[in-house]
Amino acid sequence: MKWTLVFFFSTIISICVIVYLWAKLCRVKEQISNIKDALEDIKKGNLNRRILTRKSDMTKTICYNINEIVMNNQSQLTKLKQSEQAYKRLMTSLSHDVKTPLTSLVGYLEAIQEKIVTGEEKEEYIGVALAKAYHLKDFVESLFEWVKLDAKEQIFQFEICDLNELSRNILADWIPTLEDKLFGYEIDIPDLEYSVYLDRNAYVLILNNLFQNILLHSGGDKIRFQIFEDKVQAAIIVTDNGKGIPKKHLSHIFERLYQGDESRSTSGNGLGLSIVQELVSIHSGMIRAENLSHGGATFTITLPKAL
Amino acid sequence: MLNLIQSEFLKLRRRKFIWLMLFAALFMPLVAIFYFSGANATEITPIHFYKWTAFSYTLWIILPFVLGMLCTMLIYNENQEQLWIIPISRMGYFFSKFVVVLFYSICFMLITAVSSILAGVTSGLIVFTTDSISFLFIKCLEIGILIPLAILPILAVTVSQKGYILPVCVTIVFTFFGFILLMINMYIHPLSSTTAIFMRNIEGVVLDEPVNMGKAFLCIGIWGIASTIWAKIALGKEK
Amino acid sequence: MDNIVIETRQLTKIYGEQTVVNEVNLHVRKGRIYGLLGRNGAGKTTIMKMILGLSSVTSGEVDVFSQTIKGNEKYIYPRIGAIIETPGFYPNLTGTENLEIFAKLRGTSRPNAVKEALGVVGLPYRDKKVFSKYSLGMKQRLGIANAILHDPELLILDEPTNGLDPIGIAEVRSFIQDLCVKRGKTVLISSHILSEISLLADDIGIIHNGVLLEENSLAELHKRNSKYILLQVSDTAKAVLLLERRFHVKEYSVQDTHTVLLYDTDLDMAEINKALMLENISVISLQLCNDTLEDYFKKVTGGEGIA
Numbered sequence: 001m002k003w004t005l006v007f008f009f010s011t012i013i014s015i016c017v018i019v020y021l022w023a024k025l026c027r028v029k030e031q032i033s034n035i036k037d038a039l040e041d042i043k044k045g046n047l048n049r050r051i052l053t054r055k056s057d058m059t060k061t062i063c064y065n066i067n068e069i070v071m072n073n074q075s076q077l078t079k080l081k082q083s084e085q086a087y088k089r090l091m092t093s094l095s096h097d098v099k100t101p102l103t104s105l106v107g108y109l110e111a112i113q114e115k116i117v118t119g120e121e122k123e124e125y126i127g128v129a130l131a132k133a134y135h136l137k138d139f140v141e142s143l144f145e146w147v148k149l150d151a152k153e154q155i156f157q158f159e160i161c162d163l164n165e166l167s168r169n170i171l172a173d174w175i176p177t178l179e180d181k182l183f184g185y186e187i188d189i190p191d192l193e194y195s196v197y198l199d200r201n202a203y204v205l206i207l208n209n210l211f212q213n214i215l216l217h218s219g220g221d222k223i224r225f226q227i228f229e230d231k232v233q234a235a236i237i238v239t240d241n242g243k244g245i246p247k248k249h250l251s252h253i254f255e256r257l258y259q260g261d262e263s264r265s266t267s268g269n270g271l272g273l274s275i276v277q278e279l280v281s282i283h284s285g286m287i288r289a290e291n292l293s294h295g296g297a298t299f300t301i302t303l304p305k306a307l
Numbered sequence: 308m309l310n311l312i313q314s315e316f317l318k319l320r321r322r323k324f325i326w327l328m329l330f331a332a333l334f335m336p337l338v339a340i341f342y343f344s345g346a347n348a349t350e351i352t353p354i355h356f357y358k359w360t361a362f363s364y365t366l367w368i369i370l371p372f373v374l375g376m377l378c379t380m381l382i383y384n385e386n387q388e389q390l391w392i393i394p395i396s397r398m399g400y401f402f403s404k405f406v407v408v409l410f411y412s413i414c415f416m417l418i419t420a421v422s423s424i425l426a427g428v429t430s431g432l433i434v435f436t437t438d439s440i441s442f443l444f445i446k447c448l449e450i451g452i453l454i455p456l457a458i459l460p461i462l463a464v465t466v467s468q469k470g471y472i473l474p475v476c477v478t479i480v481f482t483f484f485g486f487i488l489l490m491i492n493m494y495i496h497p498l499s500s501t502t503a504i505f506m507r508n509i510e511g512v513v514l515d516e517p518v519n520m521g522k523a524f525l526c527i528g529i530w531g532i533a534s535t536i537w538a539k540i541a542l543g544k545e546k
Numbered sequence: 547m548d549n550i551v552i553e554t555r556q557l558t559k560i561y562g563e564q565t566v567v568n569e570v571n572l573h574v575r576k577g578r579i580y581g582l583l584g585r586n587g588a589g590k591t592t593i594m595k596m597i598l599g600l601s602s603v604t605s606g607e608v609d610v611f612s613q614t615i616k617g618n619e620k621y622i623y624p625r626i627g628a629i630i631e632t633p634g635f636y637p638n639l640t641g642t643e644n645l646e647i648f649a650k651l652r653g654t655s656r657p658n659a660v661k662e663a664l665g666v667v668g669l670p671y672r673d674k675k676v677f678s679k680y681s682l683g684m685k686q687r688l689g690i691a692n693a694i695l696h697d698p699e700l701l702i703l704d705e706p707t708n709g710l711d712p713i714g715i716a717e718v719r720s721f722i723q724d725l726c727v728k729r730g731k732t733v734l735i736s737s738h739i740l741s742e743i744s745l746l747a748d749d750i751g752i753i754h755n756g757v758l759l760e761e762n763s764l765a766e767l768h769k770r771n772s773k774y775i776l777l778q779v780s781d782t783a784k785a786v787l788l789l790e791r792r793f794h795v796k797e798y799s800v801q802d803t804h805t806v807l808l809y810d811t812d813l814d815m816a817e818i819n820k821a822l823m824l825e826n827i828s829v830i831s832l833q834l835c836n837d838t839l840e841d842y843f844k845k846v847t848g849g850e851g852i853a
Binding site: 014045049053064078096099100103104107110223 | 621624625650652654655656657696697698699727728729730731734782783784785786787788790798799800801
């Protein structure tokens, strides 16, 4: 009786063990065939394919590693594709943005050459044509700037500067332009020295672009420039009292060639803010744009203090 | 498969009611104490006592009903569509639920066995004998394994139903019929067939004719297979 | 056709007497977001269920990854992540535990997939809160987390922003866009809100009373539906000069040697035509394109519009 019982239980246990091992084997076989299928798919170029594995699988490390490799490849490929697409967009936009003012410029010059206009009107035509040519020049210049930045070809000369002093100098250059355009201004820069590690030219470019943007697009007539500083970083805040940035554009304004005005107004080129962002990030800073509740927009740039 | 069963147990976390239902296992031993303490208690054999605590209403009504409730609870929170697109095989799903029921049933019967012994010995009604205890445990295991097989039809109904009202009704009716048919024909209803198999070798139980084991197993088998097939069809049917 | 992830041919579903889906031919292309737009009860959910093989097909065919689902469940489902209707989870488990169950059953592509998926949708990892105490928005987020848990190639999302607040909707939108742009996923999403779809989708299918009325890329629809005057002339330089001088047009762009788009639609087209003729500039065509997307949807759906 006892021995039959022992035999009975040992049979049951060994059957269980066999079933367990057999199940394991089947699972491994299944996983291997899954891996084979997935690898074939990946080989064909489907980098989205993943191999799913459970924590109890014997093959899990292999699967995790394959997945990681594929994911890394994919993210590199997407980055490449994205920049490729950006260039394509740039090219089409470029052809439009250059073509439109150029066509109009040609129209004016033709009119002058064919002597359709004379005297005072001719002078005016020349003036308009010249303005258009300048605008084109500006555009091409900022485009050049941007491409250099994007291709990471620009060489920066970082040095420790007094942020407050530098800002005051730049603003001093801007004041005549502001007065000329009937803009009111309010400037609040601390007197103490505050060192920041930056490239002078780049900083000039940042502020110039920001001011240019406000003059052209804000629609306001007041500008406020403030700098707040603490132990770790400086916040440069530029505020206007214009119409603000429409909500749907707010998250896109730093993208290249993004223009808030759907109407494609002839001024502006959609590169300014994108350049600003690129430059700020090179200084390991941040920029963000917000709307004020009572109208107007504010741009905040933060730059880290030099140690 | 192991994964499925494992996750089935993970799903039971924080479900107090399932633990509470195990207390139903204490019910019959307590009733037995009162029953026998009232009667003249000089000639109670351990088997006689256990017949009351574990081999009667526990088997006929309490366990099937508790397991029926368990089935309903196991299925009620399932969003089956979300499982099919994992994908999970219909039968694997059904089987993993069955394993939970089986496990629960065995636990329930072991608790019944332990509490029977405790109730008997502590109240002084019976003496502690190795023979009777091993018999009790083997019998309880027998019930614990057979009843889940017998209630496969309930599991099949629950699996194919979204709500809980119909499964609960089916449980009640099914259990009730099992009990009634016990006296008429043991080989029609799986629950009564289980009882038949179970009663074959208990001393003090005299049956009109010896139990036909083949017929009883056939009955449980047919019902079990039929309900499994039905569950497969019902689960596979798309709306 | 390697580029098509989901294709349905003449897909039809009849419940009793009622035709819920009527001969729908959908084409979801790889790496794009396909928006299925229709009012509640138009048949969106039924189509998605049929694509997933959760609902039987009365007639027609569905191919996912160029295979039929039936018989290939094991190979296709692991590559899909889906939310159908309101996601149901186990109410007695926390979000993390719920996802761990699904991760266990399905397998994952990374070792800490649950944590990452919860991070993406902004739910806390290993939180004590059980699912039954979740708000509708949190439930929806958990549903999305479950859909992306195994990093699938194809996402099928049925009204994923249901029950989310506006900030949540924006979050979900931007992260779906990220999935598509940065990770190359294909997304099929349904909604009854036009603005949501038009902000998100690359391709749009408009479904009304079970019939697919229109299937096109959003860019194409926008092109067909923006407001401008299309002017084709022999000499754009002269035309532009005339427009600038005589009509004070500022908002325009020169498309190619013969085409100019004017973005101010209030211009008097007859006057422009006459002026151009007088200047000996021959006008090839002059037409007003003035349709908004909403107008268009109203038109397509037979005047009822889509809320």
